[in-house]
Amino acid sequence: MEKLSDARRRALDDDHIRNLFRMEQANTDVLVHSSDIPGGYTVPPHRHRRTQFLCVFAGVVLVGTERGRWMIPPGHALLIPRGLEHSVEMISDVSMRSVYIYSPEGRAASQVPTVLEVTDLARQLIAETVRHDGLSEDRRRSDLVMALLLDEIGRLPERPLGLPFPASGRLAGLCRDFVEQPSPVAKIDDWARRLNMSRRTFTRFFRQEMGVSFVTWRQQACLFACLPRLAAGEPVTRVALDAGYESVPAFTTMFKRMLGTAPRAYLTSRTAA
Incomplete structure (x- = not known):
């Protein structure tokens, strides 16, 4: 570019x-x-x-x-x-x-x-x-x-491509750092420990601040990092492994859960459109 x-x-x-x-x-x-x-x-x-x-x-x-x-x-x-x-x-x-x-x-x-x-x-x-x-x-x-x-x-299907952010505070810093280097294996316990919270308190706090669960937000952040590369034509395997997924099937499972179709089928439909 x-x-x-x-x-x-x-x-x-x-x-x-x-x-x-x-x-x-x-x-x-x-x-x-x-x-x-x-x-x-x-x-x-x-x-x-x-x-x-x-x-x-x-x-x-x-x-x-x-x-x-x-x-x-x-x-x-x-x-x-x-x-x-x-x-x-x-x-x-x-x-x-x-x-x-x-x-x-x-x-x-x-x-x-x-x-x-x-x-x-x-x-x-x-x-x-x-x-x-x-x-x-x-x-x-x-x-x-x-x-x-x-x-x-009014009839178009919604897609989970929004990534909420807290307005301020320590959680905002953690979220910004994660977006810079997203990982599908980031652990709730690690985030809770960094905020000096119990796992239960953290999960409740995260949902109150963000409107979604930690796991859902983590998946959305990872998808954010991958979509521009896929749209630019990079191979699915390279994008999946660079993003920290253990295998292409694991990445495909996440992708289908979020967007309703596999990466290759998704890209083909977008190109045809």
């Missing part, structure tokens, strides 16, 4: 500012925006007045907030609640489409970021809205397409 020049970064910054201004000035309920952004670029912390449905067609995107990170691989999308401050990091060259919703309903009105797997229907509806954004002479048809897309968003 080539390093971005200062001029290229400034141009991307300007494009982001123009897009934000366009959203602030628009009087329509739903807006769409298409972006192709090189890897290595990060949109600094910002917020929208609209809920954002950020759909990634190619590449891997990492969205960060004060309380967590959400990874969006190809063929997935993230619902970002309006008013939530967040940054957007391009892990690799990215092609993405965003739908901004001013008056969200149902799932789109959630106050918690959610990663969703994008269906073929949703993908085609997004492409249609981008193709005719502001240009369609058939207003009724455009409204129907948008209404169907919003309904489809």
